[in-house]
Amino acid sequence: MDRTTRLTKLFISMMLLAATTSTVYAGIASHALHWYYALALLTLAAATSRMKVKLPGIEGNMSVNLPFLLMAVVNLSAIEAVSIASLSTVVQCWPQPGAKFKLEKMLFNTGMMAFAAGLANLFLQAGWMVRASWTSQPVLLASATLVFFVGQTVPVAGIISLTQSQPMRRVWMSIVQLSFPYYIVSMGITSMLNLVGRGFGWPAALVVFPVMYGIHRSYRIYFGREAEARSTPPLTRAASAGV
Secondary structure, eight states: OOHHHHHHHHHHHHHHHHHHHHHHHHHHHOOOOOHHHHHHHHHHHHHHHTOEEEOTTSSOEEESOHHHHHHHHHHSOHHHHHHHHHHHHHHHHSOOTTSOOOHHHHHHHHHHHHHHHHHHHHHHTOHHHHHOTTOOHHHHHHHHHHHHHHHHHHHHHHHHHHHHTOOHHHHHHHHHHHHHHHHHHHHHHHHHHHHHHHHHOGGGGGGHHHHHHHHHHHHHHHHHHHHHHHHSOHHHHHHHTTO
């Protein structure tokens, strides 16, 4: 076993340990459960988790279930948020018929999402956050989104850096450039859903499904063109542009 493989296995083990710790703590910290709301968000998050796009330039995918995960983080208990993030990630990573099942990839992605969701929810529920004079619903949502973003993208950048022998900072910046706008859009969608949901309850989340499908199609087209441009030799691009 070479050094890269050992470090990769160690990194995955650390990620699973962090996920287990945050999950146990989430279970202890959780109180009220919201069965119908949680089931609705789990169904929507799992369904949209299969709507994923390949990020150009790096070995990674992005799913469009983020608004439902953020809604779980903001509105549900910690254990519910962690469960929804974990189960939807299992659905996302489950291989297509005939494809090879990759256990290590499944474990890492599930652990990473459980850690990110648990961290964001526990940060949101922290006493000093709730009691702070500057705290408001938009600030809480923005804070939870930022923590979720860091908790998800930093481990992904770390594993890609190890497996592809690339500088982690460069990998993370590439992920940020590609995915941060989507986090901003998802935060806005979550904010609007929370506002509408006060009058209509959890069924309001159903409205987002066609919106996320449209975003998925747009990202696939954009990233497809970006990947094609990266793979096309400069002389070919110049010729096709009429230069």
